[in-house]
Amino acid sequence: MGGAARTDDQAVLDVGRAIHAAFPSAGRRPLRALDDKAMDLASQDEELKAALFRFVDVVPACRNLDDLARHLTGFLGEVDEHPPPIAVAMRMSGTKAGRTALGAAAAAGVRHMAHRFIVGETVDDATGVMRDLWERGVATSVDLLGEATITQAEADRYARRCAEALDQLTAVYAKLPPRPQLEQDALGPLPRANLSVKVSALTPLLRPDAPELGKRDAAVRLRDLLRRAKDRGAHLHIDMESYDSIEAIADLVLELLAEPEFADGPSAGVVLQAYLRDSPALADRLVAFAGSTTRAHPLVVRLVKGAYWDHEVVEALQHGWSVPVFEVKADSDRNFEALTRRLLEARAGGTPIRPAIASHNLRSVAHAVAVTRELGLRDDDLELQVLRGLGDDLQDALAANGLRVRTYCPVGDLVAGMAYLVRRLLENTSNESFLADQASGTPIEQLLAAP
Amino acid sequence: MTASALRDLPTFRNEPVLELRRASERERLLQGLAWLDGRPPVDAATWIGDDKQSGDANVSTDPGDPERVVAHAPVATAQDVAHAVEVAEQGARAWRRVPARERAEVLVRAAAWMRERREKLAALCVRETAKPWAEADADICEAIDFLEFYARGAIALDRGHHLFQVPGERNDLRYLPRGVTGVIAPWNFPIAIPIGMTAAALATGNAVVLKPAEQAPGCGFVLVEALRAAGVPAAALNLVQGAGEAGRALVQDPRVSTIAFTGSLAVGLEIIREAGQVPEGQLHLKRTVIEMGGKNCVIVDADADLDDAVPAIVSSAFDYAGQKCSAASRVLVHEAIADALTERLAGAMEVLQVGQADTFGTEVPPVVEREAQERVARYAEQCARQGRVVATHDVPGAGWFAAPTVATELPADAPVLREEVFGPLLTVEPVRDVDDACDRVDALPVALTGGLFCRNPHTVEHVVRRSPVGNLYVNRSITGAMVGRQPFGGNRLSGTGTKAGGPDYLLHFVEPQVVTENTVRHGLVI
Structure with a gap:
């Protein structure tokens, strides 16, 4: 993007090659390969993809296996041509016994897929995964999935779950052995327990045309969580969501973090979405905030591509508004790199800020590492983040390269996780997905080419 | 005609609503309000031809602050209406000769x-009818949409239809204006609905006598100002302010050939009866284009996603205090999820934003007038007596606020399950299955809008086939029809089946005429 200095492509290539060389081979993970096949099938056919998504979406609301099978065949009935496995399913649906068997198989399939992305139903269930990741040199940020918050009782319940999770995570991580690389950077200690929270779940009052309403209501619960995180020495990360709530969330978080009681903690972070056309302005605001406050903990800024692309485009088109996100993927990728540089330059210039680059795009990740080195920063001045289930191979490869990596781990039951799951599946089967390119054997030079 | 007038109009697209998630757009609206508040009340005169008659027999006030006068208007007499029709009759003769393209x-x-x-x-909508900002803005957009949409529609209609042709004859189908249209408008879409009916009549070459609702004379006046400023000849568009008497005089006038009305069932039926009379000397059958109320049901099947269904139901039932003919008034929910839905609905009620229309975020403003407030209270009492009130909400003391209410466990014959409340009141009934729900919908005499939350495509298709309503919405809110996208209007006793903002609406304002010309002369086709 405009004005950003270009990183030496050779440097990016070198870093990228080294990471790529550390990717586990598919043969070592037979189950994973099976999943990829299923996703591959879905991504080849738009109608089939739509049918499968609609099915996955409705699974938690189905009352029994028969109901499940009726929904499945209802969706598949709208697909013009049936690949062989689906033709079999349609034949099975003719009898009650067939539907029960089909329903059971489909439910098992969805559960299996969900487990790939959702580490457990509760934080307790997830401790094994967290411990295992820690052993392998990987930190986590836990995200509690939930139904939409439309009542105060639901907001209270979510806040309570978050508070409990902070306690549980602190207890789990207290028992783990030291991992200096995950616990310290040049600016000081990094909390082990790390929780990501959503403002839309902390209040039923987020209204696009009245940001003050939701801000006021969420502030009470968020302040409690910040106190708890401070008390436990945990990190609290506030996620960004759709464009409708961006003003309320950015204002809320920065105002709260500036309150005197939080000057000495907790460690906290926000999210910057690179697909937004006006993200550079927010980046400037975040950097200015990090530089001007006297908070003891540097502000963590997680840079992501952004997960609500379809929603933003559809909403803008339905209303006749200009689209707030980049519509061409390369523009978004270039902006991601410009923002990466913006954050790292701030860090190199002495601003107490912790850039956390969250991407599964090997080029974006290699670029971040190369810029870090080019600016004379140490590798541990940079954090890399991936999503559980989508970035597993990249996560291992980054850890093997001695880079600090944190995996975003959603926790929750299937009903609660469905919206999350559908978004992840969409991302994974998108034709423009880096993961799809990678799976299809695109040459490494092409994967690492500048956007 | 100028060259630009001959150029094709660009393809219709809906006027974008303001992006109120941006602070700058909110600021723009507040400036509009400051402008309005800094002026004296609107002089909403009766405006017949070039003659303006001001008055203050009727005063519109802010429903949120009944002391604040928004507009003052006269109340037209039967003689005023007769004069307006006379002027309109002359206006119609000239206006019908203006080419469709120029109109x-x-x-x-x-x-x-x-x-x-x-x-x-x-801002005027906010003050005069207590429409919250987003809806007031949408009202202006819809008004713009009607003008743009019918302008294009009238050009297309003017081209006529292709007819079967054989050698030696030429067949043409064309559409002629009907004459004087009487437009009787409601207050709840105070600019969009009157301008929609007026624009349809004008676009097709008719003259108009418009009587806006007595609750919204100011809005009625400015929309006439808009059309006159744009070049509608004075005699072709006449404004009479008033109430029921003026409306009746307009309907009864033998020189009026078309009556476009949006409003209550009782008045609609009276208009249809009156319009059926053919007094001595009347040379046409009056045509009525009528949109009346509904008792709109939302069916929620067991597989519905309550994360989506509950907010959509709340907004359909309570936005603008339920004062839309499309608003939801009954929820028919599968018994398997009835308790979960009711609990979440009650929780969502607690966080409803009840307040002044000029406050961003307000969902439930005051209702339009004291009478409406009393009516809603009567039905709410009935609900408490005959069933169980699940949730209600405190309301401010000043202004015509009506407490939003959700009730359940009502007997099947409770009047509140049949009669239109036109206020913030919603009832919930558990049903055995969607067929049980469809039976209840089918038993209603009105059929305007309906909703369905369901994720099984077979069930959706089944409900669509069984549904009598004019506008059925699947997995979304049931209000907010957009011109060109959701042509709007009800069936059964909800209206004459006409679809405002649809491709065939203009046909109700014209007379078809077929001209067949013999092109054979001396055995030759010429």
């Missing part, structure tokens, strides 16, 4: 006039 250009100019002043016009 369309006038409407498009009126749209531009409104677009330039949209924040001021929205």
